[in-house]
Amino acid sequence: MNAPLIPRSILLAALCLISAADALAAEPAVDKQPVRVLIAYYSRTGNTKQVAEGVAVGVKRIAGAVAIVKSVEDVSKRDLEAADAIVLGCPTYFSNIPGKMKVAIDDWNWKMKVDMTDKVGGAFSTGSGQVGGKEHVVISLLLFMINNRMVVAGPLYQDAEGDDKWAESGASAMTGPLDPGVDKKELDGAYRLGERMARLAKKLHAR
Ligand SMILES: Cc1cc2nc3c(=O)[nH]c(=O)nc-3n(C[C@H](O)[C@H](O)[C@H](O)COP(=O)(O)O)c2cc1C
Helix, strand or coil, rough: CCCCCCCHHHHHHHHHHHHHHHHHHHHHCCCCCEEEEEEEECCCCCCCHCCCHHHHHHHHHHEEEEEEEEEEHHHHHHHHHHCCCEEEEECCCCCCCHHHHHHHHHHHCCCCCCCCCCEEEEEEEEECCCCHHHHHHHHHHHHHHHHHCCECCCEEEEEECCEEEEEECCCEECCCCCCCCCCCCHHEEEHHHHHHHHHHHHHCCCC
C-alpha cells in the first residue's frame, strides 16, 4: 500500500519544530534571577538613611541587581541568607559604631548563626565632624565582615581621562551642625558604592 502524500510545507514546519526543540534542549538553562544587595543601616535622625537610599540608587543602575534597604534592627535571618552582598551603614558615635548597630550585627553571627561566607560586603558612615571618626567606623564595619568570611570592597573612581583610577574604603557624609548635610558629592560616593557591590555580586554570585 502506498504511503499517504504529506504536503511539503507541513514536512518543513515539522522539521523546524524538531530542530528548535533540539536547540532548546542543548542550551544550558539560563537563570535570570537577579543578585540581591541588602543595605542594612542604623539611623536615628535620618542622615544615614539618606546615604543608604543613595547606595540603593547605585545598585539599581546595574542590570540584573536588586536593592533591599532595611533598618538593621528589622533584618531577618532570611534577608541575610538571601543576600549576595550586604552593605552596612551607621552614624559615628564617639568615633565608633553605635551600640545598637553593633548588637544587631553581632547577633547575625552569635544568635542567628548566619553563614556569610563569600558574600560581598561594603560600608558607609555619617558623622557631624570632618575628622570625627567616620572612616574608623567604615573600617570597623569592614573588619566585622572580613571576620565573618565576607569579601569586602569600596567604591571606584577615575579621573576624566580614565588614566588615574582608585578606590576608597567606603562612602561617608558629613552632616553638621557646621555643614548643610548629605550633599551631591557624598551621594555620588554612595551611588558608586552601590554600583561596585552590584557588579561584584554579579561576578561572584550570578545564577
Ligand atoms: C551619642 C552621639 C555621639 C556622636 N559622636 C560623634 C562622633 O564621635 N563624631 C562625629 O563626627 N559625629 C558624632 N555624632 C553625630 C552623628 O554621627 C551624626 O549626626 C550622624 O549623621 C547621625 O546620623 P543619623 O541622622 O543617621 O542618626 C554623634 C551623635 C550622637 C547622638
